[in-house]
Amino acid sequence: MSCCAAGVEGALEIERAGQGLPASEELWLASRALGDGLRQTDLSVPGVHCGACITTIEGALRKRPEVERARVNLSSRRVSVVWKEELEGRRTDPLEIARAIRGCGYEAHLFAAGEEEGDVLLKQLIRAVAVSGFAATNIMLLSVSVWSGADAATRDLFHWISAMIAAPAMIYSGRFFYQSAWNALRHGRTNMDVPIALAVTLSYGMSLHETISHGAHAWFDASVTLLFFLLIGRTLDHMMRGRARSAISGLARLSPRGATIVNSDGSRDYRPVDEIRPGERLLVAAGERIPVDGCVLSGATDLDRSVVNGESAPVAVSVGDAVQAGTLNLTGPLTLEATAAARDSFLAEITGLMEAAEGGRARYRRIADRAARYYSPAVHLLALLSFIGWMLIEGDVRHAMLIAVAVLIITCPCALGLAVPVVQVVAAGRLFQGGVMVKDGSAMERLAEIDAVLLDKTGTLTMGEPRLTNAGEVDPGALATAAALALHSRHPIATALHEASGAAQPLGGEIREIPGAGIEAETSDGVYRLGSRAFACGGAGAASGQSEAILSLDGRELACFRFEDRLRPAARETVEDLSRLGLTAGILSGDREPVVAVLARRLGIATWRSELSPRGKVEACAAAAEGGHRVLMVGDGINDAPALRAAHVSMAPATAADVGRQAADFVFMHQSLNAVPFAIETSRRAGRLIRQNFALAIGYNVIAVPVAILGYATPLVAAIAMSTSSLIVVFNALRLKGLGTAAAPESPPRAAGLRPVRSAS
Amino acid sequence: MNTLIYLIPIALFLGALGLAAFLWALKSGQYEDLDGASWRVLDDGDGKPEKD
Numbered sequence: 083m084s085c086c087a088a089g090v091e092g093a094l095e096i097e098r099a100g101q102g103l104p105a106s107e108e109l110w111l112a113s114r115a116l117g118d119g120l121r122q123t124d125l126s127v128p129g130v131h132c133g134a135c136i137t138t139i140e141g142a143l144r145k146r147p148e149v150e151r152a153r154v155n156l157s158s159r160r161v162s163v164v165w166k167e168e169l170e171g172r173r174t175d176p177l178e179i180a181r182a183i184r185g186c187g188y189e190a191h192l193f194a195a196g197e198e199e200g201d202v203l204l205k206q207l208i209r210a211v212a213v214s215g216f217a218a219t220n221i222m223l224l225s226v227s228v229w230s231g232a233d234a235a236t237r238d239l240f241h242w243i244s245a246m247i248a249a250p251a252m253i254y255s256g257r258f259f260y261q262s263a264w265n266a267l268r269h270g271r272t273n274m275d276v277p278i279a280l281a282v283t284l285s286y287g288m289s290l291h292e293t294i295s296h297g298a299h300a301w302f303d304a305s306v307t308l309l310f311f312l313l314i315g316r317t318l319d320h321m322m323r324g325r326a327r328s329a330i331s332g333l334a335r336l337s338p339r340g341a342t343i344v345n346s347d348g349s350r351d352y353r354p355v356d357e358i359r360p361g362e363r364l365l366v367a368a369g370e371r372i373p374v375d376g377c378v379l380s381g382a383t384d385l386d387r388s389v390v391n392g393e394s395a396p397v398a399v400s401v402g403d404a405v406q407a408g409t410l411n412l413t414g415p416l417t418l419e420a421t422a423a424a425r426d427s428f429l430a431e432i433t434g435l436m437e438a439a440e441g442g443r444a445r446y447r448r449i450a451d452r453a454a455r456y457y458s459p460a461v462h463l464l465a466l467l468s469f470i471g472w473m474l475i476e477g478d479v480r481h482a483m484l485i486a487v488a489v490l491i492i493t494c495p496c497a498l499g500l501a502v503p504v505v506q507v508v509a510a511g512r513l514f515q516g517g518v519m520v521k522d523g524s525a526m527e528r529l530a531e532i533d534a535v536l537l538d539k540t541g542t543l544t545m546g547e548p549r550l551t552n553a554g555e556v557d558p559g560a561l562a563t564a565a566a567l568a569l570h571s572r573h574p575i576a577t578a579l580h581e582a583s584g585a586a587q588p589l590g591g592e593i594r595e596i597p598g599a600g601i602e603a604e605t606s607d608g609v610y611r612l613g614s615r616a617f618a619c620g621g622a623g624a625a626s627g628q629s630e631a632i633l634s635l636d637g638r639e640l641a642c643f644r645f646e647d648r649l650r651p652a653a654r655e656t657v658e659d660l661s662r663l664g665l666t667a668g669i670l671s672g673d674r675e676p677v678v679a680v681l682a683r684r685l686g687i688a689t690w691r692s693e694l695s696p697r698g699k700v701e702a703c704a705a706a707a708e709g710g711h712r713v714l715m716v717g718d719g720i721n722d723a724p725a726l727r728a729a730h731v732s733m734a735p736a737t738a739a740d741v742g743r744q745a746a747d748f749v750f751m752h753q754s755l756n757a758v759p760f761a762i763e764t765s766r767r768a769g770r771l772i773r774q775n776f777a778l779a780i781g782y783n784v785i786a787v788p789v790a791i792l793g794y795a796t797p798l799v800a801a802i803a804m805s806t807s808s809l810i811v812v813f814n815a816l817r818l819k820g821l822g823t824a825a826a827p828e829s830p831p832r833a834a835g836l837r838p839v840r841s842a843s
Numbered sequence: 844m845n846t847l848i849y850l851i852p853i854a855l856f857l858g859a860l861g862l863a864a865f866l867w868a869l870k871s872g873q874y875e876d877l878d879g880a881s882w883r884v885l886d887d888g889d890g891k892p893e894k895d
Contacts, residue, residue, distance in 0.1 A: 133882030156879030208869060216862040220855060236847070243851060 109176035210255040217251030241293040244302040274454040281490035319503035341373040376418035383414035497807040501775035504815040509768035517751040525747035528731040530769035538717035539671035548645035550582040560641035659759035699725035
């Protein structure tokens with residue numbers, strides 16, 4: 083199975099194996115006790131995507147003596163491991179489990195807490211669908227016998243059996259509608275569920291009355307089939323909201339859950355991040371995220387501050403500098419003094435901004451809700467009018483009631499209930515195949531309405547990873563030496579260097595990394611240095627921008643490597659596609675003005691803004707909304723998250739920061755940016771199909787309602803009409819699958835020398 | 844007519860059996876990883892199902 087990541091990319095993955103693993107204490111905190119000395123840990127493994135991956139991971143885990151059971155869930159890309167707390171009197175280190183997974187070449191993360199609530203409602207809904215389906219088929223069988231001419235005693239028997247099957251099914255499966263209808267009525271509103279609950283109850287009551295009085299017609303089949311179809315719609319709608327979310331959280335990277343505290347007596351403690359108080363001293367190792375805002379007491383390092391300003395270039399910090407929570411410590415260990423508790427830290431401020439920005443979206447009403455607002459009073463009125471009308475004409479309460487019930491059943495929003503969710507599920511499936519995950523059905527509705535797109539720069543239009551630009555100009559020998567040195571650093575530039583050179587031979591001699599400066603190696607040839615010009619050449623020459631690295635031998639410059647952040651694949655085509663779709667594109671960046679200006683010119687984007695804070699981005703989105711625009715925001719960083727929330731609809735790449743992915747409505751898995759126009763086009767098509775479905779459902783009502791009002795709707799007609807309208811709507815939705823897939827982004831290239839695709843593909 | 848006395852309960856019983864089987868399968872988590880299940884069929888393990 084060559085599709086599997088393990089073989090091809092294993093070597094590179096293992097090389098990076100030291101990084102990113104959650105700490106042992108953290109794993110212990112996140113596991114849950116099962117009793118009998120067993121604990122369970124759930125890890126997110128975004129890399130699994132085929133049967134071989136399952137076998138590899140499960141095999142590797144089961145080989146470990148402390149592992150009791152291990153099971154990979156491919157749908158949610160998670161592995162759950164049950165392990166023994168103690169093995170032969172020794173406490174088990176859960177890190178070994180994570181390491182075993184890493185050892186097979188897969189990344190393993192803990193996922194953010196509070197997302198494993200499990201989908202209880204979905205299970206209840208599926209059970210309700212099963213029960214109502216069972217009841218519907220059996221009652222329908224009995225009804226067919228009645229329609230084909232069962233006589234008096236047999237017909238009564240069949241009606242009684244139907245009544246007995248229908249009653250529990252309606253209580254069990256109908257409770258969702260009853261609860262929702264009751265809630266709406268109690269608050270003085272009506273919704274789609276009110277006519278449903280009313281129709282189902284009335285038709286059951288009338289049927290029971292008919293059965294007792296030996297009537298010829300009963301409506302049990304209609305009421306249960308109605309529930310069956312509506313529950314399918316409800317279940318699809320729920321799946322639409324739930325499924326993508328679990329996949330996204332499966333990718334969630336870890337934000338710090340705790341930190342090592344140094345007490346005044348020198349002892350060390352690992353504590354959850356909420357319990358860290360200002361004034362306490364923290365140890366942050368290289369590769370960890372800073373847990374709370376603080377001030378550096380000792381140590382020097384490079385910080386990846388992309389969460390704050392979205393910029394990829396690391397910033398050197400040393401004693402006395404302030405650091406923000408959530409930034410990534412790249413090269414050296416730090417001792418910090420906490421200056422704020424977790425709830426007052428930078429990350430908390432971002433969360434606050436996000437909550438404040440939420441308002442605009444909360445006001446959005448889903449198409450189905452908007453339809454329900456007009457539909458449900460109209461239906462009630464119609465049923466009431468036909469009851470009054472027939473009372474006036476005939477004066478027969480029973481017959482008038484029967485006709486009113488028939489009107490209610492026929493107009494029941496069965497097709498309407500399916501119209502939206504079926505289309506959305508099909509569209510989401512199509513998007514998923516194209517590598518775009520949708521969090522919520524309403525996101526597609528919103529995406530179809532946009533008229534402007536705002537893009538973030540670093541990490542969205544560009545990859546956010548520096549790349550060597552002058553590989554052809556430098557001496558291959560120097561490049562190999564530099565790559566060998568770079569192997570010892572996690573600095574993004576070092577990673578870029580050794581990726582550019584391919585396989586690097588390890589360098590003999592003593593190698594050390596000087597935080598904030600570079601790498602130094604004492605070899606038999608002399609002292610090699612790789613880093614800033616000041617560091618490599620002993621202070622000669624002015625320090626230039628961040629994007630170059632110098633290799634020197636005993637202070638003599640051997641080579642100068644220049645780096646540039648490369649454009650995301652298909653960025654230019656995307657901008658063209660957007661204007662073809664009639665949308666204006668703009669850039670919102672936290673980066674410096676000249677950099678943004680150059681990029682905007684290269685892509686042909688006229689409107690751009692630079693040096694924006696997270697708040698500035700939110701304000702830009704709000705200003706666009708006030709100008710009557712509906713904006714799609716595409717961004718990746720934590721600094722974009724509030725803006726992603728504030729925009730009408732938002733999108734983030736899978737490589738985005740955890741918070742960015744959580745805030746966005748769409749997440750695209752492939753590297754290429756043409757996922758953006760693809761998602762817009764699919765959403766617009768879905769929007770068209772939804773409107774067609776509404777038209778079909780309403781058209782059906784226009785035909786069926788007069789028949790019901792005039793009193794010609796027998797149970798058979800009602801059942802057939804209802805099912806046909808539902809099926810037509812479903813078939814119409816399936817047309818979306820058949821529509822051309824030319825716009826679908828192709829899979830990412832797997833060319834040699836490229837870094838492994840991090841996301842699932 | 845008399846056969847109906849037997850046939851209808853039998854039909855209902857069989858239907859209920861199917862329903863119960865489905866509910867049991869749902870409860871025991873067989874629908875939790877549909878993607879994984881389609882791959883596991885191809886896996887020539889030791890033939891023993893893994894408990895979860």
